[in-house]
Ligand SMILES: [Zn+2]
């Protein structure tokens with residue numbers, strides 16, 4: 015035994031043991047940033063942008079993230095998916111320019127900058143906002159680069175560049191010229207003290223005590239007679255609950271809940287009152303009356319008469335009763351006072367039912383011209399609150415009065431209570447030329463991935479009530495219009511818009527602050543409508559969704575390297591109601607068709623409980639944290655592995671799983687590398703005809719898996735790509751092929767055909783897999799190719815996928831011998847898998863693999879008995895019954911072909927295939943054990959002779975130092 019160990023050591027130098035300096039574990043924290051720096055130095059982004067000029071173009075249009083704050087894991091997920099899509103297309107040989115973008119204007123930045131620099135306004139405020147946005151663009155750009163995302167980082171589009179700002183104005187000009195723009199009332203939250211509109215982020219809720227009134231709106235007499243004939247001479251009234259009595263003069267409807275029961279009750283003073291059946295007990299308890307029910311009826315019974323109600327104190331005003339799902343049954347009376355000019359929900363009901371958006375309220379919160387009763391004219395609405403209560407009491411229309419404390423919206427600046435009032439706003443008319451419906455229909459022409467997202471996209475668009483384009487802010491693109499200070503007439507023409515666009519193109523939106531009305535209008539011009547007023551510049555700016563929505567116009571159309579429409583938009587599902595929608599609507603107006611051929615929609619990033627990540631929940635995971643745990647490629651592998659039809663879960667279990675998949679892939683690639691240290695693909699490749707049968711099978715497997723993975727990429731099914739890569743490395747390759755050929759790689763003559771045959775296939779696998787994984791495992795693939803591509807001239811991300819179809823055709827020609835009639839015209843996965851010959855070949859190998867597992871089971875049995883420790887200690891005697899053998903019609907021709915080839919006969923094939931030392935084929939052997947494979951009998955015993963100290967195979971050759979006959983020849 016001691017002698018043997020010594021000689022094993024002395025033969026070690028004669029083996030071809032694996033060598034590589036490719037590390038087992040990645041050193042991502044150091045190597046990944048270094049690789050990013052190298053890509054930057056190599057100008058990878060520039061080169062990728064202009065690669066494959068003249069080839070078919072693939073344009074993914076990057077939806078712009080907001081230039082505020084560090085990127086979170088949702089941004090990382092989105093950009094990595096985009097990077098996978100574009101890297102794949104580029105490696106197919108397409109021309110794939112990717113221009114990243116940033117969304118820069120808007121309230122969050124304006125608020126932040128205002129907080130940091132109180133007192134700034136006008137052009138100075140805009141300058142500060144510009145600097146702020148630019149700072150975050152630079153930070154986010156570094157963060158995206160760090161993820162290995164390849165885009166044209168030095169030439170991004172930003173919505174605040176002068177060119178883009180001018181393009182927004184020109185796009186708006188097209189909307190004006192085509193008649194899509196209208197200016198009309200919209201109800202907005204308003205602070206009467208600061209005299210300004212407030213954005214949602216500026217509203218704070220505070221407890222406030224308000225009156226709580228139950229007000230009577232008498233039902234019109236005709237309706238009473240029709241509904242309840244016996245009450246025809248009585249006053250029957252709807253009971254409406256309100257806590258804002260000052261808005262009652264602005265009432266334009268009574269809302270009733272559809273499919274709900276209502277009752278007529280009789281009050282103590284013999285009046286008849288209508289309220290919701292579900293709320294009658296609450297009201298009885300509150301007012302301390304019995305209120306006996308006289309009638310019970312459904313909302314539909316009432317609505318069938320199309321009834322009107324008398325306003326409680328405006329004598330000649332009758333308002334309609336309208337069914338509305340917004341009516342609540344948890345408080346009040348199930349009948350709601352609707353004033354579209356002073357309530358946001360009322361406004362929506364008003365728009366839906368074409369009610370007047372009536373709002374005669376001044377900016378400082380006083381009733382103005384047009385208010386009824388006229389006594390209110392000039393009165394502050396806070397005083398109107400008391401006036402209305404007195405008037406209701408005087409008119410005997412106040413059924414009950416109490417007060418309540420409730421959360422009420424307040425202004426964040428002055429802490430005073432808000433009101434809602436209608437102001438003039440700019441709208442895009444969605445009904446013009448059927449814009450909304452045309453856009454909904456156009457979704458059918460877009461490939462929506464996943465398919466189910468089409469319905470969600472349509473639903474959000476169909477549910478859209480209006481598009482208000484104006485905002486009362488500073489940091490954004492001005493609406494290029496002039497407004498009469500006397501009659502509110504707006505002056506907006508194509509010439510004016512173009513003049514402003516030219517100014518903005520030169521000076522940015524700051525131009526609007528400095529240009530004078532005189533420069534924009536002929537001198538001394540007065541209002542064409544009222545003939546007396548003078549014009550002032552419109553102060554409103556455009557909705558940021560209009561800005562980013564027209565990126566197809568400002569970027570795809572403007573940049574000759576890109577194209578309209580884009581091949582792909584790829585964003586989270588929240589963009590159905592946002593960027594996807596504003597892009598579609600604006601493209602329908604500007605271009606008459608959608609700006610995208612395909613849309614991929616992905617889910618949100620959530621924790622393991624499915625909760626959206628938020629600071630307040632404390633469940634936020636940052637991209638840095640994930641990269642620290644997994645490396646950059648681990649983060650990318652995670653992004654690719656997610657089924658984007660669902661939300662993207664980040665959990666410890668999933669992280670472990672990703673680590674495991676990555677480890678398997680890396681180990682397999684490292685094994686291949688380490689066995690190719692002396693292989694030069696330009697010199698040592700073995701002709702396909704000369705490959706050993708197992709190597710040929712390995713190559714077939716590779717061609718199959720390559721086609722399968724390419725097909726999964728084509729379908730944008732990255733989950734499938736990751737599974738296929740992982741499975742191939744764990745069960746396909748390592749468990750079978752690589753295990754079998756180890757002996758040949760280590761033991762056979764270094765440059766002999768047997769080792770070169772295996773190395774040839776190893777090289778194809780390494781090269782093919784490295785390219786296949788590159789769109790996802792971008793760092794690992796670059797490092798692998800650094801190691802095996804001897805004369806590497808360019809980054810793996812500028813290379814094309816290995817074209818195995820040529821190989822496959824040759825391989826098939828070699829296998830088929832004379833059968834040359836099958837043509838291979840398409841490159842589709844389907845084609846490979848459906849080819850008759852390929853099917854036959856793979857079926858043969860399925861039989862062989864079944865045969866192998868039956869044999870391995872029998873070996874395992876004697877290993878358990880302690881007769882052998884390792885399969886190399888086994889001698890196998892096989893009886894393959896040519897009549898009864900399962901799959902004989904496939905296997906017998908295969909065995910015959912082997913015996914007619916010089917490289918490996920059936921016996922040698924089996925020794926390698928089963929990883930045993932000795933195989934005897936004997937159809938007459940006595941005492942063969944039967945096996946689980948029909949037609950196979952076998953006998954397993956300990957091998958004879960001695961263990962070769964070099965290769966550990968058992969051999970009966972009688973050499974002095976027990977070298978087997980194979981090793982003896984090699985060592986000589
Ligand atoms: Zn205020």
Ligand SMILES: [Zn+2]
Nearest residue numbers: 498501541544
């Ligand atoms: Zn005027």
Ligand SMILES: [Zn+2]
Nearest residue numbers: 962965978981
């Ligand atoms: Zn040997």
